[in-house]
Every structure is written in C-alpha cells, then in structure tokens.
Amino acid sequence: MTTSYPVIRPARPDEYDEVARIWMESWVSTGLDTASEALLTKLRDRVYREVENGWSLFVADDGGRLAAMLAINIPMMYLDMLFVAPEHQGCSIGRQLLAFTRIVLPDEIWLRCVRENEKAWRWYEREGFVYEREALEPAMGRMMKYYRWKKAI
Template sequence: MSLIIRPAQPSEYDAIAQLWMDSWCSTGLESPSEALLTYLKERLPREMANGWSLYVTDDDGELAAMLAVHVPKLYLDQLMIAPAHQGRSLGRRLLAFTRELLPDEIWLRCVRENEKAWRWYEREGFVFEGEEVEPSHGRMMKYYRWRRPTENA
C-alpha cells in the first residue's frame, strides 16, 4: 500500500463523488442512490468555487479517501474514507495533513447521529462547541474546534 495525499484533479470529481457517497452511506445514516450521487457530483465544483481545497489519498491509482478543507475559514469540511480503506489509520494521517494546512485552529461539524465520527474527533483533541440544525437537510449538527496546544499547557 503506497498512499499519497495529493490535490484532486477535476477529472476525478465523479470518482470522488462516488467515494463520498460510499463513505457517507457506510455510516448507515443514508442509503446509496442515484439522487444522492447526482447531488454530490453537482456539489463538488460548487464547493471548489466557494473556496474548498480538495485532496485525495491515492493508493497506487485507486482513490482511498477525500479531504475537503476551507483554509481561510479554518474549516475541515469533509474527511471521507472509502469503505475498503476504513480502519487503517488513514483518518489519522489525513487529520495530521489537515493540521499542517491549519496548524493553529480547525473547526468542523458532524451529524449528531454519526457517533463513530464525532467520538473519534473528540479522541483526536477536538472540543465540542455546540450544535444546531442544518437548514439545508434538517439534521442536527455537532460543532467542534481544535486548537494547537500552547507551549505552557
């Protein structure tokens, strides 16, 4: 396994949308569908135009994960791992990469029902900041923040 984190290419957007759907649906919170895949395919270029930096983890030509970060907003927007690559510490590697991009502070949000994800972020040092309903889909979102530890702490 030779994993490389690199910027995504526009020619990969359809494959990234498929990976995104597969990862999201592996949580059990939604079922795969053509409607969901179409939505994600349409969302990728829109998010890129709105400031996303999009990365993929390439495993010898196979996409293993996607990472979307909005650097000016200090925001980790998406960290999705293909089901076949889950459980191999790839999330930790992508989070370390994110901390290189955003070394002082990172914000993110998780769907409240995705307990596996938010518990993992808590173990990785993120602090719960609050929750609110996301109007676009009606799900309750948990908001988290990580700050670089100070030298005196």
Template sequence: MPPPTIRPARADEYDEIARVWMESWVSTGLEGPSDLLLARLRARVPMEVEKGWSLYVADDAGKVAAMLALHLPNCYLDQLFVAPQYQGNSVGRQLLTFTRQHLPDEIWLRCVRENDKAWRWYEREGFVFEREQVEPITGLMMKYYRWRKSA
C-alpha cells in the same frame, strides 16, 4: 503496503471523489445509496471547489481511497470521508495530520449528531465539542467541534 499519498484532487477525479464520498457516508448507516445522492454529490464537488474548497485525495496507487475538503481561510475542515475498504487503516488519521499541517493553530468542523463513529473519533483526536445546531438546508442536527494547538 505504503500508506496512500495525499495530493490535490484533479477535476477529472470529481466523479470518483463523489462516489467515495457517497460510499463512506452510506457506511454510517444514516442513508442508503441512491442515484439521486450520487448525482447530488457529483454536482456539489465542483460547486464547492469554485466556492473555495481546497480538495485533496488520498491516492492509493491511482485509486481514490479518501477525500478531504478544507476551507483554509476559515480554518474549516469541511469534509473528510474514507472509502469503506480503507476505514480502520489510519487513512483518516493521515488526513487529519495533513489538515493540521495546513491549519496548524486551529481547526473547526461539524458532523451529523447521529454519526457517532465520526464525532467520537474527532473527540479522541483532541477536538472539543462546542454546540449543536440544526443545519437549515438538510434539517440534520450538527455537532460543532474545534481543535486548537496547545500553547
């Protein structure tokens, strides 16, 4: 089976992207699914695109397998979420390779400290831990990471 194709997201997919985002987030065990969470993510997607997200999907024959949100001017990987049924199939690594093509020199990101599956994966992928800081809006402790191209 060929890997999903990474392409820019379309506005008519924003609801599906929010659903994938929620399902992936819920798969961490840090929060349960809810209509409120889904509504919050559905509202956030177009707002973040308006504020500068470059939003991509991993498209598996018309099905959204994952979402990737980059803020290119800031070298920031804002969101990378893979639908649970695609986790463990290198879709995340495919998205990270795509990110490195668009941000070839440096990438920074943050993830929730309790999401050890995510931050351990980023560390294996060459990201270096820089600091922890509480996110004032959510109250969650965030781990900040940076990747730089080797000289």
C-alpha cells in the same frame, strides 16, 4: 490496497466524480442514508460547486486508486469533509488526513458532524477536538455537532 500509506495530493477535476462516489459510499456506510443515483448526482454537483466556492480538495491516492477525500476551507480554518472509502476504513487513512489538515491549518481547525454519526464525532473527540455547540443545519435538515481543535500553546 498497498501496504504503504497513500499519498495525499490535490484532487484533479477529472477525479471529482470519483471523489463524489467515495463521499457517497462512506456516508452510506454510516447507516444514515441509502446509496442512490440521486444522492450520487447531488454529491457530484456539490463537489464542483464547493470547489468553485473555495474548497481545497485533496485525495488519498493509494497506488492510483482513490482511498479518501478531504475538503478544507483554508481561510475559514474549516475541515469541511473527510471521508474514507469503506474498503480503506480502519487503515489509519483518516488519521493521516487529519495530520495533513493540521499542517495546512496548524493553529486552529473547526468542523461539524451529523449528531447521529456517533462514530465520527467520537473519533474527532479522541483526536483532540472539543465540542462547542449543536445546531440544526437547515440545508440538510439534521442536527450538527460543532467542534474545534486549537494548537496547545
């Protein structure tokens, strides 16, 4: 890893497989799942599908190595995914991606976190997101915590 901050830029289609790998490794680092070829395939397929369905997909490029992924649904004001590769966690890349998201969505941002991923939702709360509700996500079979950030007037 370089000593400067990574560059946030749009992901290229030839990087989608690497984006899926980062997503899987970061998700697995929460302890909520186990790495597997099946999980990687599922996430890879989802990256392609979600980009077709409106994701604006960004990466944090650390000198040619991808350090993180960020997926935003701009029309819905929704931060859908923010995952930092385990070897880059704790280096403020998440904060950099969140600051970037606030530039793209300057007035309001919605997101959700898996309830069991306490590290993530506590981080979003520290970053000014307000808990709105909790609901079961049928596709995942997990309880999700929904959050909103609104620009101070």
